[in-house]
Amino acid sequence: MAGEVLQLRGVGVRREGATLLRDVTWTVDEDERWVIVGPNGAGKTTLLQIAATLLHPTEGSVEVLEEEIGRTDVFELRPRIGLASSALAQKVPEGEKVIDLVLTGSYAILGRWQEEYDSTDVTRAVELLDALGCADLLRRTFGTLSEGERKRVQIARALMPDPELLLLDEPAAGLDLGGREDLVARLGALADDPGAPTMVMVTHHVEEVPDGFTHALLLRKGEVVAQGKVDEVFTGEHLTSCFGLPLEVDRQNGRWYARAAR
Secondary structure, eight states, X not given: OOOEEEEEEEEEEEETTEEEEEEEEEEEETTOEEEEEOOTTSSHHHHHHHHTTSSOOSEEEEEETTEETTSSOHHHHGGGEEXXXXXXXXXXXXXXXXXXXXXXXXXXXXXXXXXXXXHHHHHHHHHHHHHTTOGGGTTSBGGGOOHHHHHHHHHHHHHTTOOSEEEEESTTTTOOHHHHHHHHHHHHHHHHXXXXXXXXXXXXXXXXXXXXXXXXXEEETTEEEEEEEHHHHSSHHHHHHHHTSOEEEEEETTEEEEEEOO
């Protein structure tokens, strides 16, 4: 039986008088691939930050990889979690070489310093970059990469420590159609890999959900609208409630599509 990777019970988050999350109860098991969907301001990134141990809830309890947040050393826990997000990308030094950026993911740090890596580490970094179509970027600096290249390099970095939990915050945001479809296909292949970590991805768009994702959670104004198996959650009724607009939903060849109802 699969173990619980994430367990949130009655989680709420308030900041400066605003309620970002309200009474979120959510369980993610180790063999599942989840997508969190909702409009701007729904609380998606806040929820992902809690899963990444970067944010503590105002109320409720959180267990990540069977460790209770608030009673464990999060600095020891974080190397077991892979995270790719635009907020993290903004902290990367522009002159950092791609190979070094991926290697430092082993220690969940940014910026190559005096830590040492053996040939096994370098080989793994190269293999991950190759799997994500970035092998030719090894010696490039992060500041010279396109948005699509940055997204794929970040995912390679997030996978570097062989994490038990992989968190992706809007990985397809800002990509053109070709870049989006390439990334979605690669994430779908990763989702289908039984050796891949448990995955949680945030997006605004059901069109960006790769085939192979098993579960979905819909958020609106910090509250859960629906959660469960993806084909039970991605319905016109649920997505209409989530986005506040009458929507029709379709699925073709494993991919989802939503349009305004005619």
